[in-house]
Amino acid sequence: xxxxxxxxxxxxxxxxxxxxxxxxxxxxxxxxxxxxxxxxxxxxxxxxxxxxxxxxxxxxxxxxxxxxxxxxxxxxxxxxxxxxxxxxxxxxxxxxxxxxxxxxxxxxxxxxxxxxxxxxxxxxxxxxxxxxxxxxxxxxxxxxxxxxxxxxxxxxxxxxxxxxxxxxxxxxxxxxxxxxxxxxxxxxxxxxxxxxxxxxxxxxxxxxxxxxxxxxxxxxxxxxxxxxxxxxxxxxxxxxxxxxxxxxxxxxxxxxxxxxxxxxxxxxx
Numbered sequence: 001x002x003x004x005x006x007x008x009x010x011x012x013x014x015x016x017x018x019x020x021x022x023x024x025x026x027x028x029x030x031x032x033x034x035x036x037x038x039x040x041x042x043x044x045x046x047x048x049x050x051x052x053x054x055x056x057x058x059x060x061x062x063x064x065x066x067x068x069x070x071x072x073x074x075x076x077x078x079x080x081x082x083x084x085x086x087x088x089x090x091x092x093x094x095x096x097x098x099x100x101x102x103x104x105x106x107x108x109x110x111x112x113x114x115x116x117x118x119x120x121x122x123x124x125x126x127x128x129x130x131x132x133x134x135x136x137x138x139x140x141x142x143x144x145x146x147x148x149x150x151x152x153x154x155x156x157x158x159x160x161x162x163x164x165x166x167x168x169x170x171x172x173x174x175x176x177x178x179x180x181x182x183x184x185x186x187x188x189x190x191x192x193x194x195x196x197x198x199x200x201x202x203x204x205x206x207x208x209x210x211x212x213x214x215x216x217x218x219x220x221x222x223x224x225x226x227x228x229x230x231x232x233x234x235x236x237x238x239x240x241x242x243x244x245x246x247x248x249x250x251x252x253x254x255x256x257x258x259x260x261x262x263x264x265x266x267x268x269x
Contacts, residue, residue, distance in 0.1 A: 025076040028083065035141055039133040040107075040126070045100040046138070047071060048146065049079040051086050051093045061095050062151035063142060064177075065134065067108060067160040069098020074255065078155065081259050090260075091267040094153070097142055099134070108159040110166055112188035127163055135174055153177030153266065157255040159184050165192055165212065165227075169199040172208050177266045180212040181255045185223035193223050196230045203236050211266045213244040215254040221247070240269070 030049040037044055047069055054061065064082070068074040075098035085091045101107070105121035107130040118124060142148060152175045156164050161183030168178045169192055185193055192199075210231075214224030228243035242265050249257050 026080065027071050027076045028079045030075075030079065031145075033145070035137060037133050037137055039137060040129050042102060044102065044133070045070070046141075047075050047098040047100065048142070049075075049082070049096040049098075050146070051083065051095075053093065054095070054147075058147070059093075060147040060149045061093050062149045062153070062176075063095045063097055063146075064153045064155060065097045065099070065138075065175075066154065067099055067156045067163060068101060068104070070100035071098075073098070073101060074157070075100075077256060078259065082263065085260065085263055090264050094267065095142075095146060095148065097138070099138070105159060108163040109187065110162075110191075112191075114187075114189050117187060127166060130163070131167060131171065131174070135171075151176050153179065155179040155259075155262070157181040157183075158251065161212070162187055162192075168208070168210055169196065173204055173206070176208060178208065178210045178212075179262045179266050180210075181258055181262070182215045182217060182220050182251050183212060183224065184220065185227065186219045190223050190226075193227050193230070196227055197234060200231075200234045200236050200239065203238055205238060207238050207240055207269075209266050209269060210239060210241040211244070211262045212241070213246050213249075213254060213258050213262070215249040215251050216247050217251040220251070221245075242266075 028049055030047050032045065032047050034043050034045055066078060079096050082094060082096055086093050103123060106123045106126040108127060109124045110127040111125040112118065154164050154175050161180035164178055164180040165183045167174055212224060214221045231239060231241050244258060246254055246258060
């Protein structure tokens with residue numbers, strides 16, 4: 001058996017083990033409900049996790065929202081991570097709200113003038129409606145069902161990261177905390193990076209915390225690094241940010257590799 005074949009076989013075994021470990025992530029106890037959205041014209045499934053002490057107290061809690069929030073998506077590992085960090089007193093108690101996907105690439109992408117971008121899905125550019133759904137329909141529903149504070153955050157990776165960064169730039173008042181791993185800033189000829197200075201000059205009063213990371217993915221890393229430089233040079237008094245350069249991580253590994261430090265830094269102002 002050749003060394004090359006052994007290397008390939010070992011790589012496949014490691015990948016299979018990693019995939020199996022992710023698939024076996026335990027699904028924590030949580031609430032699930034459906035919301036009929038008039039904004040996007042469909043029914044969406046919402047998963048809600050809260051710390052153990054929530055049921056034993058009358059305290060209201062801040063809320064962390066997440067796209068890719070289905071039980072077969074990223075909801076379990078973020079909920080389990082938050083549970084561990086809360087128990088270890090590394091972050092304050094938060095409610096986690098996961099939004100399950102229907103047409104992911106439609107909801108998380110904005111408009112684009114780049115023809116190549118349009119090949120990723122039959123329908124794109126739904127981010128404004130998805131953002132309106134969260135703000136105008138989901139926020140009130142969560143506030144009605146649970147004891148919540150006004151403090152809110154959002155966490156996500158890749159296209160979800162793009163959606164988060166676009167929200168930060170265009171509607172920063174929506175959230176207090178923004179966490180984006182490997183955001184797809186290449187979208188629309190890296191429009192968000194090209195217009196970052198313009199958005200920052202219009203940034204409203206009120207401090208916002210932004211944590212974002214870039215992996216070794218060449219189509220993403222250069223843009224996350226450039227955005228970090230712009231944020232540093234602009235030095236907006238209302239933007240408190242941390243950029244985590246992660247050259248040892250791949251696009252597929254960065255979410256799990258950085259989630260703990262992202263939450264700890266962001267949620268401990």
